[in-house]
Amino acid sequence: MTLFTEATAVAAKDLRIEARGHRIAGSVLPLAGALIVAFAVVAAPDPARTAQTVPALGWITVVFATVLALKRAHDAESEDGALEGLLLAPVRRSAIYLGKVLALAAELLVVQAVLLVAAAVFAGPPSVAGITAAILGTVGLAAVGALFGLMTESAHARGATLPLLMLPAAAPVPVFAIKAGEGHAGLWLPLILLFDAGVLAVGALAARHVVED
């Protein structure tokens, strides 16, 4: 099998599990909607403040969704030792990592799409640069999350370890994305792209060492 085939098989499996549990849709989206509505109502007299606040709220929500999705993935892989089965199959380690990035990115993009619609309602339609930054930033979050997710899963670390490790590494993503959406796309979009490429490359190369026991 090719790397792409293996990665898409892993991603399809993760997405099927998420579709069964509806954990993201059932918990993150209502929270996201409530947060944005609450802050939009509070900031309603000041459209400028609303426009500044809503993107940051959106990224906080996406980061929260990332941690939740990784927790769900951790549970699915650790129950009954499923991850070990994946590691004992003749599958490239980089394919396992990239498959998890694909699945996580797909889940987070759904959250992003809902948030962008909510943001459009309260703060006006986002710019093309803002949408691009949202997509690229989501991929970056997925790349970081999948890497640290595999790391903590393989080390049998407690679930609370993951956010402690992941959040500092993922911190540049929302900063770059918000800046790109504020009209400095020429500088910040390439930075997001560079960040994504760097993390994906490191993750694909390091996956074997991360999961070997």
Place this chain on the structure above:
Amino acid sequence: MTRRAAEPRTTPPPPAPAPGRAAVYLDRISRHYGHVPGISDITLSVERGEALLVRGPNGSGKSTLLRVIATALTPTSGGGWILGHDLGTPEGRAAIRLDTELIGDTTRCYLDLTAAENLRFWCRMNGVPRAGVAAALDRVGLLCLHSDPVRGFSPGMRQRLALARCYLRRPELLLLDEPCAGLDPDAAAIVESLVTEVAAHGGAVLATTGFRPPTFRTTRVLTLFNGELTADRRQPLYGTGRP
């Protein structure tokens, strides 16, 4: 629990065969968990067609030995060849995984997927045609539950699902860690037929047990104690009460 003194080794270590002939050849393999030795300095050769029983008390290293052979654990020192592939290189370990199946205390299923979905996923990961999924489920008595999530399965049913995975993969090297624990007599018979098939087709089987006799025929018995190989006897053993 106090440990008895280790029994002295009763047989000399086997001579090193040509790496390509033996199903398993380990050369002074050790695996430590921090400072605690899981297995120490084990040299072992298993020919194709053999069915070995690995015996020993709890904590003697039986599971560690199987997991090292299966490449689930990396040896701390030593080396070996599994099915003609070098255990010490990433390429060798990847090749070992192609034809080796480990059934252990966890069945490695995704609990939110159905039985059939689990098998189809494992077929895809192992490059095995998915057409045999229904037949494999039927053979282990789970065909009627193929669309049920594995989360609702009992431990014995999950173990049957793991056996179905073996039937699909038809591994050359089958590693069974306490294979009959929690299984009813019908399921234990499935294990027996699987062991017989693998050995008859030129594969090799290593199965662990405490000190209970196996429910399938074995041709050789290894004894581990405190992570060390203390006995290696060519001694046919059969299921309880069977000739």
